[in-house]
Amino acid sequence: VRAVPAGQLATVARWAEERRAPLHVHLSEQTAENDACLETHGCTPTRLLADHGVLGPRTTGVHNTHLTDEDIALLGGSTTGTCMCPTTERDLADGIGPAVALQRAGSPLSLGSDSHAVIDLLEEARAMELNERLRTRTRGHWTAAALLRAASADGHAALGWDDAGILEAGALADFTTIALDSVRTAGPVPRLGAETAVFAATAADVRHTVVGGRHV
Template sequence: MTTTERTRTYWLEHAWLGTHVEPGVAVDVGADGRIAAVRTDVPAPPPGAEILRGLTLPGLANAHSHAFHRALRGTVQVGSGTFWTWREVMYSVADRLTPETYLDLARAVYAEMALAGITTVGEFHYVHHAPGGTAYADPNAMGEALIQAAADAGVRITLLDACYLSSGFGQPPDTHQLRFSDGTADAWAQRCSVLEERDHARIGAAVHSVRAVPADQLATVARWAEERRAPLHVHLSEQTAENDACHAAHGCTPTRLLADHGVLGPRTTGVHNTHLTDEDIALLGGSRTGTCMCPTTERDLADGIGPAAALQQAGSPLSLGSDSHAVVDLLEEARAMELNERLRTRTRGHWTAAALLRAASADGHAALGWDDAGTIEPGARADLATVALDSVRTAGPLPRLGAETAVFAATAADVRHTVVGGRHVVRDGAHTLVPDVPRALARAVAALRA
């Protein structure tokens, strides 16, 4: 196959093909943005091919994002505190968001993700209405801004529209949370049903947390997702205080409460899953409920280290997210999951580099409803991320150890190319759609401080 107006070829100097690194790989991409063929033993670029020097991975999936939290970077790191004190600062930023400012910020944040090799983002979205809870003329104006931002930045998105109804067990939403709430799960479902999927966007659901959705309304959210065969995500056991409050209100753990109301299952992903009992782990693994670990946020907020290895052994697939965007770097999230487990157990080697890359790519995409992405093989979406092997961090190791180099040495700064659906979104470290991403970020964040 030669490159034409309807097809193109990428030549990968080195490619991680799921189990090993292969030198000299040609990837032919059809007009539909999918991989038509993968040809190995191609020592030189074919005529007309686009050349990706370095190690090319499948595009990465950021399975848990709150785009507006990017405006907190550098601010919430001042002083001390807990998740709960951090949350007050977060609310102050959420109060200033409008559809217009959120579009500008999210576009820049998603462009930052593309620069980090991320080709799909799962946006856990709960800022739905105007301050005070008044609906915009378009009740989904904020969600539509996020979908448009992803298109502008050249990445795919799963909008995980979150049901958020209460400030705690039996407590109404506080002043800040009024703009998060639709009043009831039925009203939430009615609003979500208007959202439409697009080529680059899928619509999923989220239970913000067991403290934010009353137990008698959990099934409504689960049923909405089940009827649409959509992904369903939930913040789960992120803090011990939430577990204690759940025990006081319901006499059980949050995981048991979700299980009893039909929330767990193979299309559900628990985010964080930090403070779990042995029974919780068995419930999550036995139901094939996924686990999204967000190590850079979990350590930034001093939340703790979740039992990722035990969860995976029990049957819970692992994915990764950058959550509050203390940094945007899926390679760091993968590395941190392994290194956290080493600190917790004082033993090494809980996951291979290949397993960590799968969590950051194929399994992350599956958690977001994109089962046909995250691999370099015929029929998959042509999403690629190329890591330089000649930077100060990556120079030296043999190319056949590229997977280990990517996971344990490289950073997002080493990503040189990002291809989404066959389109070159990042070329030689520069975004092709959003000029000057740092300046776009600075302006968008400054607008929320005005």
Template structure:
């Protein structure tokens, strides 16, 4: 039986404007009507007080990195030393423990107003590389975890078959940690990934881990797989200067140029980070309409650098946002950080309006994940809503017409009061309705993983 319900939004962000008194009518999982100027809640309407946004999209996640929070903040180092700690967590996960961890992480995302996550997934096999009885057991664990937490997922099943660039035709063999990431070849990856199927809350996409993890000669297989399914295709791109240097040494071109030469770039492709790209790279990404997913909290946590987001967007690359390693899970902070990072670099303010940053966090983020029917509050869209309090110590004060500015530049995930996914009230008054003790679940699952180390 299809349910019908009405949500009354005290204030709503509708594309570029904040409107007071908005009634959103929902049938099943979709919005059927949006009425503005509704001064009082209609009878039997669910009231959402604060500023309601379209559901937020987290376009880049590695769920198991959540177990690193705090642990990796001791001492110094680089991305490459951080990676060794990351491997130690990856080695411990099984389908059951990954399901438990991801369920808690995705519930934390729901509490932060995230209604859709893009999971960049490469933990495919058992440590040592032996497949599970179900070769997609780890991916299926993530899909179940998202369902349990009440959010949508795009599982970006990731090809990762080499440990680094070796020659123009082949990569270096995976090390002992990376064996569980690898299917041996991208053809074997494609055959395994074929077993993953879309479902109402989950869509299947593809990913090239990076040019160092997929030899150039094998990129075409991943491109063809995604093209056949009209699926999103993501790739870590120029996150580190060492990757650029190695690609120049082996291929005589930048990673972006290499991807362009092998047909990877295009409107359904998103480059994650795009931190150390040249002017020529920016032109290639923009002209091909390849998206850019910025992950500012991770990029600063790992000392990666500040990517040229302004130049990329001006060239034609749509922007989305991700929490990546989950140093924090807060898409409002990612949006704010993108602007503030650019201010530090340029010594000028106001590169994006609050509305532009919210678009990256909502509609453009969903589009990058293959959910073009989400990320807006309008008839026909999926009924995904995120309500930010306007009366907390962080957000109180600005007049309602500046509520979007207050949300982007002052609010945090702690100010999210309601999250609605497909018409289902997943977070109500700051409490998760499906996972009653999210902090407890996180603490228990992470403690159990650390006990194994």
């Protein structure tokens, strides 16, 4: 919204649609972004994107931190994705985005780092749940399995790779393995592996990374 003139938003959206390409846009990360958009265009960044045909299932709003109820309805109703980046939002003191409300409205959630300071998708997954606990004083907004999907398969889908993020014949073999015997992860029974990975492991516990079937 800050980088592309309003008159060119529809052009970008058409370009992505014609090529069946994903479209990502930083959206309402900070209140100053919203204030500038309201002053210039008389509407929120989400409404501006909606009016120019940018929203839709191939589009992902990155951050989606400071949204109105109408914004949430527009994003969810168009099945526009949301990529939450909790560690950079925390680092920059941006705030906590309405992830639960967005998901309930119909916006698919994924996770990203958006940061050179912390590149750890396990921390992002953990932070999304813990942020909601702080906000609501209630636990259990997402299961560990749902958080892992947001950090893996759902992130792949947001990038337009429908054949990745799953382990089955014919799909891209992209995966990592996580040690369950480190000083952070040892102890829980194997059936709690997902919970251990999300709530105890860090990037330091990644043992193997395989991309396209090739160990890297």
